[in-house]
Amino acid sequence: MKHALFSSLIGVALLGGAGHPVAVAQPAVTRTPGIVLPAGASGLEDFAAQEVRRYLYLRTGLLAEVQAVDSLGDVSGGAIVVARNDRGLARGLLPDPAAKLSLATLGEQDYWLKSVNPGGRMVTLITGGSDVATLYAAYGFAEKLGVRFYLHGDVVPDERLSLPLPVVDERRMPLFTLRGIQPFHDFPEGPDWWNQEDYLAVMAQLPKLRMNFFGLHTYPEGAPNAEPTVW
Numbered sequence: 001m002k003h004a005l006f007s008s009l010i011g012v013a014l015l016g017g018a019g020h021p022v023a024v025a026q027p028a029v030t031r032t033p034g035i036v037l038p039a040g041a042s043g044l045e046d047f048a049a050q051e052v053r054r055y056l057y058l059r060t061g062l063l064a065e066v067q068a069v070d071s072l073g074d075v076s077g078g079a080i081v082v083a084r085n086d087r088g089l090a091r092g093l094l095p096d097p098a099a100k101l102s103l104a105t106l107g108e109q110d111y112w113l114k115s116v117n118p119g120g121r122m123v124t125l126i127t128g129g130s131d132v133a134t135l136y137a138a139y140g141f142a143e144k145l146g147v148r149f150y151l152h153g154d155v156v157p158d159e160r161l162s163l164p165l166p167v168v169d170e171r172r173m174p175l176f177t178l179r180g181i182q183p184f185h186d187f188p189e190g191p192d193w194w195n196q197e198d199y200l201a202v203m204a205q206l207p208k209l210r211m212n213f214f215g216l217h218t219y220p221e222g223a224p225n226a227e228p229t230v231w
Contacts, residue, residue: 032062033078033122033165038089039068044131048138049082052126055142056080059161078122080141080165084134085112090127093118102171103127109177109212111137113144113168124165132212136172139208144168149208151181153201180206180213191216 035049035056049066057063069075071092083090085106093116094100106112106129114125126141128134139149144166148155181202185192191199206214 032056032060032064032163033080033124034075035064035066035080035082036072036075036089037066037068038083038087039070041068042084042131044135045082045084048126048135051135051138052080052082052141055145055147055156058156059145059147060163061160062163072118072123078164080124080126082126082134082138084131085127085129087127090125093123093125106133106171107173109133109136110171110173111140112171113137113141115165115167115169122164124168132207135207136210139210140170140172141168142208144170149205151202151205151209153205154208174210178213180211180215182213182215182217184217 035053037045037049041049053064053066064080067075069089072079072081072089081089081093085091085103090103091100094103094114095118099114103112106127108130109128109132111128111133112125114127116123116125124141126134126137128137143149145161146157183191194202203214206212
């Protein structure tokens, strides 16, 4: 059997260690919270912010503005902050030493969704211990909005979600380092019959499920011959 491992894929199949939401005073919401990135954000941080924007639009019908800033002081009103855990933008939201420690100790594949209320405004922090984990956090936040992810696609509720956004305090870490799928070729619905679009569709869902592995089950010489994927 030969496995194909693509380290650039991202996601989590089984997760553990969830926190419990805490009461956070919510100011009256009169507009869509802006989505905020750190200045000089990585490509995956930017993609995570765009995914948050997309699913927020699908659930509320409101299109949020995305902007890169040096500090939250550059933004007025409520905000959704998408930033890796070592960014000053993320650290500055958590004045409590225990919360800062919790943020700093996020593992490479761990993420945290945290509602905070600095200066009386509602801010949702979407962060992870790496760029990849920050993308996991974005999809975890989409699930908090009611979206569900499956290998065959997304499921978005028909009923619109009303603001304000839900209060969250959820920290997640994977139970396994590798999480993914290993489809067999022996069946008509297997990957031998997939075209490029089929592969791309499946690969696109893996990070939403917090998976990071794609393997192909293949047979070597002698059964009766090697499959094309082992040539």
